[in-house]
Amino acid sequence: MIDIYTREDCGSCVRVKTELKARNIPYKEFFVDKDVTKEWINETFPGARMLPILVTDTEVFSGPTEILPMLESYRQDVGKQLLNEDYSADGIGDL
DSSP, X not given: OEEEEEOTTOHHHHHHHHHHHHTTOOEEEEEBTXXXXXXXXXXXXXXXXXXXXXXXXXXXXXXXXXXXXXXXXXXXXXXXXXXXXOOOGGGTTOO
């Protein structure tokens, strides 16, 4: 499962979540200042400088300039390769 750290007022976050949904890639969303603190984000992801922050099993991507090109390299039907797991489409994007 992918974790994504966002803000409610973040246009880039909405754009990335839209791309994840379009590619049928499930994710779990965490809101900064609601679910996690800015301090926790800075300590946990010291190289991340902008939202959203997308975390896979092995990598961390920060901001749309890192995330969107990575997503473009995956076809919709092979999104599960990014996750290294099987999934069903039922719960995609459920918040």
